[in-house]
Amino acid sequence: MGEEAPRAVTTICRALQEQIEHGLLTSGCKLPSERRLSELFETTRITLREALSQLEAQGLVYREDRRGWFVSPARLAYNPLVTSHFHAMVTEQGRVPATEVLSARLMPATSEVCQLLELPALSSVYQVRRVRRVDGRLVLYVEHYLNPRFFPRILEFDLRRSLTEVYASEYGIFYGRVRFDMVSTALHADAASSLKVAAGSPALRVTRINRDQHGRLIDCDLEYWRHDAIHVSVEVPQTA
Known part of the structure; x- marks a missing residue:
């Protein structure tokens, strides 16, 4: 990733985390497609996936094959x-x-x-x-x-x-x-x-x-x- 990519990853993570914490993205809801999210944040799919992977590691979102990304429910x-x-x-x-x-x-x-x-x-x-x-x-x-x-x-x-x-x-x-x-x-x-x-x-x-x-x-x-x-x-x- 280029020099701006780490900053973009942090921005995406913070934005999605804030939406989840304030209940705008609710437990179990499906996130927009990766293409739509990359357009929304004006970034590449690679950068977006890095951000989603970091949120997944934190337990905030999860991915199912062929279905997309979802907000993780409470443990x-x-x-x-x-x-x-x-x-x-x-x-x-x-x-x-x-x-x-x-x-x-x-x-x-x-x-x-x-x-x-x-x-x-x-x-x-x-x-x-x-x-x-x-x-x-x-x-x-x-x-x-x-x-x-x-x-x-x-x-x-x-x-x-x-x-x-x-x-x-x-x-x-x-x-x-x-x-x-x-x-x-x-x-x-x-x-x-x-x-x-x-x-x-x-x-x-x-x-x-x-x-x-x-x-x-x-x-x-x-x-x-x-x-x-x-x-x-x-x-x-x-x-x-």
């Missing part, structure tokens, strides 16, 4: 200490959840899943791949891996439902101790395609390893959240 509060499922968590915050099943099958467990579920080599697991929306926006790609020993015929059920509810109502299984591992990462191709963003986009990967009320390892989840979709909020009670 969800995500508390790993609260034993709640996705639909309950979203609904309790006054938002609208939705789940789509991408695939569900019995498959050989990868070495990572064998390790997470403490399974022997060449074990089979149920894999359920889903995407989840908040207020219509794709925010989460998740791969669930279930030990088939505990969930016979689970593929016969409606897997758009909460697995927590399916476990309880169909198998009498409830979550007990849960382990969480969180790490910032880049979206792999399947996750990115499912969330309609570019491969390599930033994300928060949450690995959940779940035991039931009897202490048995029953399943694990590999969650890939859009980087601007949640904030982790934990309050730890004071111990004596």
